[in-house]
Amino acid sequence: MKTIAIKVLTFTGMRWGVPFIKLFSGEEAKTQLKEIGQTVGIPLAAIVTFLFLWSVTASQIETSLGAVPGPIQVAEQAKSLWIEHVEERAKADAFYERQEIRNAAKLAKNPAATVKIIDYTGKPTYWDQIITSLKTVFMGFVIASLIALPIGVLCGLSKNAMQAMSPIIQVFKPVSPLAWLPIVTMIVSAVYVTNDGFFEKSFIISAITVSLCSLWATLINTSLGVSSVNKDYINVARVLQLSPMKKTFKIVLPATLPLIFTGLRISLGVGWMVLIAAEMLAQNPGLGKFVWDEFQNGSSNSLARIMVAVFTVGIIGFFLDRIMVALQKAVSFDKGAVVA
Amino acid sequence: MAFLELNNVSKGYGEGKNRTEVLRNINLHINEGEFVAIVGFTGSGKTTLVSLINGLLMPDQGEVLFKGEPITGPGHERGVIFQNYSLLPWFTVFQNVVLAVDEVFPHMSKADKEQHVKKYVEMVNLTPALEKRPAELSGGMRQRVAVARALAMNPEMLIMDEPLSALDALTRGTLQEEIIKIWDENKRTALLITNDVDEGILMADRIIPLNPGPNATLGPEFEINIERPRDKTALNSNDDFKKTRNEIIEYLMDIGTEAKTKKINNYTLPDLKPIMPGKIFKKRTEKDRLKYF
Ligand SMILES: Nc1ncnc2c1ncn2[C@@H]1O[C@H](COP(=O)(O)OP(=O)(O)OP(=O)(O)O)[C@@H](O)[C@H]1O
Ligand SMILES: [Mg+2]
Numbered sequence: 193m194k195t196i197a198i199k200v201l202t203f204t205g206m207r208w209g210v211p212f213i214k215l216f217s218g219e220e221a222k223t224q225l226k227e228i229g230q231t232v233g234i235p236l237a238a239i240v241t242f243l244f245l246w247s248v249t250a251s252q253i254e255t256s257l258g259a260v261p262g263p264i265q266v267a268e269q270a271k272s273l274w275i276e277h278v279e280e281r282a283k284a285d286a287f288y289e290r291q292e293i294r295n296a297a298k299l300a301k302n303p304a305a306t307v308k309i310i311d312y313t314g315k316p317t318y319w320d321q322i323i324t325s326l327k328t329v330f331m332g333f334v335i336a337s338l339i340a341l342p343i344g345v346l347c348g349l350s351k352n353a354m355q356a357m358s359p360i361i362q363v364f365k366p367v368s369p370l371a372w373l374p375i376v377t378m379i380v381s382a383v384y385v386t387n388d389g390f391f392e393k394s395f396i397i398s399a400i401t402v403s404l405c406s407l408w409a410t411l412i413n414t415s416l417g418v419s420s421v422n423k424d425y426i427n428v429a430r431v432l433q434l435s436p437m438k439k440t441f442k443i444v445l446p447a448t449l450p451l452i453f454t455g456l457r458i459s460l461g462v463g464w465m466v467l468i469a470a471e472m473l474a475q476n477p478g479l480g481k482f483v484w485d486e487f488q489n490g491s492s493n494s495l496a497r498i499m500v501a502v503f504t505v506g507i508i509g510f511f512l513d514r515i516m517v518a519l520q521k522a523v524s525f526d527k528g529a530v531v532a
Numbered sequence: 533m534a535f536l537e538l539n540n541v542s543k544g545y546g547e548g549k550n551r552t553e554v555l556r557n558i559n560l561h562i563n564e565g566e567f568v569a570i571v572g573f574t575g576s577g578k579t580t581l582v583s584l585i586n587g588l589l590m591p592d593q594g595e596v597l598f599k600g601e602p603i604t605g606p607g608h609e610r611g612v613i614f615q616n617y618s619l620l621p622w623f624t625v626f627q628n629v630v631l632a633v634d635e636v637f638p639h640m641s642k643a644d645k646e647q648h649v650k651k652y653v654e655m656v657n658l659t660p661a662l663e664k665r666p667a668e669l670s671g672g673m674r675q676r677v678a679v680a681r682a683l684a685m686n687p688e689m690l691i692m693d694e695p696l697s698a699l700d701a702l703t704r705g706t707l708q709e710e711i712i713k714i715w716d717e718n719k720r721t722a723l724l725i726t727n728d729v730d731e732g733i734l735m736a737d738r739i740i741p742l743n744p745g746p747n748a749t750l751g752p753e754f755e756i757n758i759e760r761p762r763d764k765t766a767l768n769s770n771d772d773f774k775k776t777r778n779e780i781i782e783y784l785m786d787i788g789t790e791a792k793t794k795k796i797n798n799y800t801l802p803d804l805k806p807i808m809p810g811k812i813f814k815k816r817t818e819k820d821r822l823k824y825f
Pocket of ligand 1: 545552572574576577580615745
């Protein structure tokens with residue numbers, strides 16, 4: 193149990209949790225406390241200082257929406273967003289319950305009657321918006337990977353392919369999501385004309401914009417990885433006369449996986465970062481739209497709510513990164529090389 | 533016709549200004565069943581020579597023939613032990629060896645393959661590490677895996693590039709005996725690259741020095757006529773052994789200092805009067821004298 197917990201923490205790059213586990217399992221208290229002081233105490237002190245400075249300076253600045261909110265107001269808004277979510281869910285449940293009763297009654301009267309099931313159309317809660325954002329970034333990430341991995345492998349294998357792709361990569365890599373969005377919007381609107389498609393149009397637009405910004409890291413890392421497979425490994429493949437298939441799957445890919453995952457990790461990070469901007473403009477019902485709506489709304493709580501979104505984005509981004517680190521470590525033959 | 537023949541082989545790397553000529557005019561004939569050792573200084577081109585024979589490199593000039601046929605690439609009949617082990621770090625010891633066995637014996641049953649791999653892993657005393665990855669092994673253990681991988685391929689000719697250099701004396705001795713045993717039992721042909729003259733004398737029928745590069749050529753060959761099986765401890769008091777050993781070492785020292793002299797004379801020295809050590813002073817030619825004074 194203890195070793196498993198320690199392994200999980202180490203694997204996800206959250207080593208600071210380890211001394212706690214050791215402490216609770218009764219290992220020498222003094223060393224563990226000292227380590228806790230170092231790995232947890234110092235960051236904690238920094239956070240407290242940050243919150244203090246924030247609350248002091250925030251109250252000094254008056255905006256058109258009132259004073260800049262401090263940590264307490266933000267925490268309050270986080271709580272109220274959660275309460276709104278719970279209430280909205282209760283409402284939805286009540287709606288469906290009523291509908292069911294109504295339909296049952298209808299059927300009881302006349303068994304041949306057709307009953308309609310109507311979806312509840314309340315506004316999405318903060319929680320729904322987080323889920324939408326996660327779905328969008330995941331979709332964008334999958335699209336980006338599907339494009340970047342094969343092209344990356346190709347570029348890594350063939351110098352000519354690399355030469356061909358290089359200028360395109362160099363030019364498009366630094367482009368901001370804000371520039372892609374109008375183009376993607378126009379193209380998607382022209383191509384994806386159905387109104388009752390499986391995906392919302394705004395969802396697709398955001399996802400594609402995310403992929404356009406995030407695919408480069410995977411592409412570059414994959415091609416670098418494939419082209420720089422240790423010569424010794426290639427020599428082994430040659431001396432053993434491995435078939436091209438075997439060479440790819442037993443030598444080249446295992447040797448490249450760590451770099452591919454480094455690329456994927458960067459891609460996911462970039463994707464999550466640009467997502468907010470993309471959703472804001474595409475009006476995809478995710479965190480970006482939440483921020484935009486609050487900004488337009490301009491109530492006295494708006495700034496605090498936007499700050500809740502900022503923290504949400506940061507914390508989710510952090511966890512996404514941890515997941516990628518764990519995956520990266522799982523596939524790396526050289527476990528120590530992964531930088532958390 | 534020799535089993536392996538190198539005729540007037542030259543090999544260099546790079547183009548134009550970056551060109552380095554490594555080997556020049558190499559002539560080497562190895563007969564079937566023979567055990568030949570090549571000794572040479574570091575950087576003289578031993579690995580280059582090995583790569584020409586295992587088919588990873590093609591000669592710039594001359595020809596490399598295996599059983600009379602020119603070598604066009606690597607082949608299973610020539611097993612290689614690489615100098616840098618070249619194990620695949622994502623595979624365990626077992627997987628590293630079985631990868632080779634899979635290729636060489638595609639029709640062997642799975643159980644037989646496993647048996648086969650385990651036999652050779654046991655031979656290099658690595659059975660406890662069968663499921664370990666290279667990163668968890670010491671340098672010497674890795675080298676032993678590389679030895680097991682090459683031996684498990686059952687090649688007609690075994691090409692070994694300093695296979696035992698990272699091992700402690702004890703393991704080294706055991707593996708020397710193992711390699712000789714395998715070579716002797718199956719009447720293989722073997723080429724051993726080594727920097728250890730004693731190892732060469734213990735194992736080989738012939739020792740050939742590789743002169744220092746660039747443009748390294750092979751030196752005169754030394755026949756080792758000591759009766760087999762050779763016993764490492766008994767060798768030390770064997771007169772034949774001592775004599776051959778001294779001859780080879782003397783030769784190596786001579787070509788070594790010669791190479792150093794050549795190198796020193798190649799430097800463009802600043803406009804100062806260099807104080808040269810005596811031996812080099814003696815060897816300087818008339819032309820050099822003009823350069824310095
Ligand atoms: N791929 C290469 N490209 C360019 N030069 C090379 C290459 N491989 C080797 N050389 C050069 O050729 C020379 C001989 O190298 P080689 O590896 O054959 O030496 P070696 O005798 O095996 O040395 P060591 O005892 O250190 O293994 C060296 O000067 C080296 O710098
Ligand atoms: Mg070498």
